Amino acid sequence: MISEIRVTKDPESFQNDIERFFNQFSQWKRPSVFFEKAWKPYCDIYESDKYLHVIVEISGVAEDEVEAILDGRHLVIRGNRPNVHPKETRYTHQVEINFGKFERILELPYEVDPEETSATYRNGFLYVTLRKAEPEVIRGIHII
Numbered sequence: 001m002i003s004e005i006r007v008t009k010d011p012e013s014f015q016n017d018i019e020r021f022f023n024q025f026s027q028w029k030r031p032s033v034f035f036e037k038a039w040k041p042y043c044d045i046y047e048s049d050k051y052l053h054v055i056v057e058i059s060g061v062a063e064d065e066v067e068a069i070l071d072g073r074h075l076v077i078r079g080n081r082p083n084v085h086p087k088e089t090r091y092t093h094q095v096e097i098n099f100g101k102f103e104r105i106l107e108l109p110y111e112v113d114p115e116e117t118s119a120t121y122r123n124g125f126l127y128v129t130l131r132k133a134e135p136e137v138i139r140g141i142h143i144i
Helices: 011-025
Strands: 043-047 051-057 066-071 074-081 100-107 112-122 125-132
Touching (some): 066 112, 074 125
Antiparallel strands (some): 051 125, 066 074, 112 125
C-alpha cells in the first residue's frame, strides 16, 4: 500500500512534462510486431435450408485487397485496410478505427460444396454464400 506520494519537481515543471507528453503522444507509431494482425472484422453467419450466408464488415478495404479461401469447413477471410488518418495530424483526440492487415478464420457448422460458392463486396460488406454439401448416402453392401 502506498502511504505517501512525493513529487520531486516543482508543480509547474510537472505540468510542462505532462503537456509535452500529450503533445508528442499523437506522433507515436504502433509497434507492428504487436498490431500487425491485431484486428478482426465483425462477422455474422446465417443459415437457410440449403445455404450458409457469411457477412463480413470490412469498410474502407479495396476489393482487390480482400482474399477469401475455403479450406474444408474453414473459411479464411484476410486483407488489408489502409490507415486513413490525415498525414498533417498534429494532435489525436480519439482513435477507434482499426487499420492494417486482418484475418478471420471461421469454422463452418457444415461441410459445404466448394463448387457452389459465391462472394460479393458492396457498401463495405463482404457477402459469402456457401451451399451446404449434400449428406452422403450410406449404402449397404449385400454380402453373399
